[in-house]
Amino acid sequence: MERLNLFHKFLLILSLSTLLGIVALAGTISYLLKKNLVEEEGQDTASLMRVLSGSDLSPEMFAQALRQGEGVAFARFADRIKGMPEVFRVKIYDKAGTLVWSDEERLVGKNFTDNLELKEALGGKVQVAMGLLKREHIYESDRYNENRLIEVYVPLLHPDSGEVYGALEIYKHPVSHFALMDRMRRAVWVISLTLGILLFASCSWLFWNALKQQKKLDAEKGLMQAQLIQAEKLATIGAMLAGLAHEINNPLNIIWNKVRLMLKDLQGVNPGIELVQDLRVIDSNISRIGGIIRNLLAFSRKSNFDSVPLNLNTVISESLLLVEKPFARMNIVFDQALDLSLPQILGDPNQIQQVLLNLLSNARDAVQEGGKISIRTYVLKHGGPWVVAEVRDSGHGIPPEIIGRIFDPFFTTKGSHEGVGLGLAVSYGIVNSHGGSIQVESRPGQGTVFTLRFPARA
Ligand SMILES: Nc1ncnc2c1ncn2[C@@H]1O[C@H](COP(=O)(O)OP(=O)(O)OP(=O)(O)O)[C@@H](O)[C@H]1O
Numbered sequence: 485m486e487r488l489n490l491f492h493k494f495l496l497i498l499s500l501s502t503l504l505g506i507v508a509l510a511g512t513i514s515y516l517l518k519k520n521l522v523e524e525e526g527q528d529t530a531s532l533m534r535v536l537s538g539s540d541l542s543p544e545m546f547a548q549a550l551r552q553g554e555g556v557a558f559a560r561f562a563d564r565i566k567g568m569p570e571v572f573r574v575k576i577y578d579k580a581g582t583l584v585w586s587d588e589e590r591l592v593g594k595n596f597t598d599n600l601e602l603k604e605a606l607g608g609k610v611q612v613a614m615g616l617l618k619r620e621h622i623y624e625s626d627r628y629n630e631n632r633l634i635e636v637y638v639p640l641l642h643p644d645s646g647e648v649y650g651a652l653e654i655y656k657h658p659v660s661h662f663a664l665m666d667r668m669r670r671a672v673w674v675i676s677l678t679l680g681i682l683l684f685a686s687c688s689w690l691f692w693n694a695l696k697q698q699k700k701l702d703a704e705k706g707l708m709q710a711q712l713i714q715a716e717k718l719a720t721i722g723a724m725l726a727g728l729a730h731e732i733n734n735p736l737n738i739i740w741n742k743v744r745l746m747l748k749d750l751q752g753v754n755p756g757i758e759l760v761q762d763l764r765v766i767d768s769n770i771s772r773i774g775g776i777i778r779n780l781l782a783f784s785r786k787s788n789f790d791s792v793p794l795n796l797n798t799v800i801s802e803s804l805l806l807v808e809k810p811f812a813r814m815n816i817v818f819d820q821a822l823d824l825s826l827p828q829i830l831g832d833p834n835q836i837q838q839v840l841l842n843l844l845s846n847a848r849d850a851v852q853e854g855g856k857i858s859i860r861t862y863v864l865k866h867g868g869p870w871v872v873a874e875v876r877d878s879g880h881g882i883p884p885e886i887i888g889r890i891f892d893p894f895f896t897t898k899g900s901h902e903g904v905g906l907g908l909a910v911s912y913g914i915v916n917s918h919g920g921s922i923q924v925e926s927r928p929g930q931g932t933v934f935t936l937r938f939p940a941r942a
């Protein structure tokens with residue numbers, strides 16, 4: 485949950501910053517492109533105007549600019565310029581910033597020194613600005629179907645002294661430039677968006693994987709710690725029980741021998757008499773205690789076993805043969821997936837069979853009527869090679885609060901007639917003495933899986 489929250493927060497921050505990044509990147513590139521194109525267009529226009537004005541306009545005309553005769557000369561020049569493609573308006577200023585010619589006659593004679601671009605132009609610098617069509621240009625907007633325009637201010641320089649003697653203001657409609665600009669801007673946005681989406685996807689994928697990895701490591705660490713604690717606990721209990729079992733075993737053997745001798749002596753005597761019956765009860769109970777003691781010794785790894793090379797698949801098949809019929813009567817379905825390339829392991833087939841029978845009988849108790857038990861074997865290379873067997877059931881599962889105790893000797897949730905609570909303890913001891921491990925994973929209500937791991941034979 486916490487991890488999911490963290491991921492959601494990360495996604496939120498990532499999407500915001502990606503969005504911001506896209507807007508900043510695409511915006512900056514578009515702005516620079518536009519600036520570049522507009523500037524280039526402005527400079528080209530300015531160069532052309534200078535050449536034309538050099539022949540058509542002279543500083544002297546400006547000196548007496550507002551006189552009628554000069555007005556005609558200016559108008560001729562303006563018409564010539566306006567006849568050029570994309571140019572639709574020309575204004576001519578003298579060096580004081582006074583408009584000396586415009587097609588809007590009412591403005592002629594007015595001073596425009598508060599126009600910053602004009603001021604710069606009169607200082608000798610070409611000025612280029614991009615603007616929108618104003619209401620007065622409505623006619624042009626019909627003509628060009630485009631509401632942007634470029635205003636170019638061109639200083640007019642004296643051919644000898646280089647002094648500014650006036651300025652031109654030209655309104656242009658470089659339609660092809662605008663179209664190019666739009667195309668480039670669209671391309672920039674598409675590229676930025678694609679990059680942004682790729683960045684977003686890869687960052688979130690990386691983050692999600694890192695979280696998953698971290699979760700796996702945490703789980704592995706938790707499992708290892710739990711296993712370590714359990715191993716220590718079971719080792720302590722094992723050592724205690726081993727001593728106890730050993731101490732009980734000797735006197736028990738003596739008692740058992742004596743009982744056997746007594747029963748032998750009483751052979752031929754009427755088996756119905758009370759003494760014989762009592763001795764039989766004592767005999768069967770002693771052998772039961774003997775069984776428990778053997779199990780305790782197996783759990784505490786104090787029992788010896790014969791180690792031979794064996795195939796785990798064979799032991800599994802033999803164990804299944806033993807339980808097949810009684811399980812079938814309970815409508816339990818078996819599912820096997822045995823890896824035929826399994827390497828051999830070293831061990832005692834009887835003891836390993838005991839482990840499998842313990843797990844199978846626990847699975848049977850958990851699934852009850854009509855459940856499913858699956859067994860699968862495979863090789864695990866990591867840290868091994870290990871030969872692994874999995875016993876999975878679809879039973880009621882193990883509640884988390886007791887899962888840490890199921891390997892404890894005498895821990896059982898079954899009635900006193902059904903379980904002693906030694907099955908898993910013994911299995912644990914046997915697997916351990918084979919250099920292997922036994923792990924459990926369970927989901928209450930869904931099932932349990934026990935995983936046995938044995939070192940593969942070298
Ligand atoms: N497959 C399983 N599904 C659900 N619970 C299980 C499963 N295997 C073991 N348990 C739980 O673990 C407890 C201990 O199992 P264990 O085999 O050691 O003892 P038992 O089965 O109760 O008795 P015994 O095996 O000695 O007859 C069981 O009582 C049961 O609660």
Ligand SMILES: [Mg+2]
Binds near residue numbers: 842845846907908
């Ligand atoms: Mg059991």
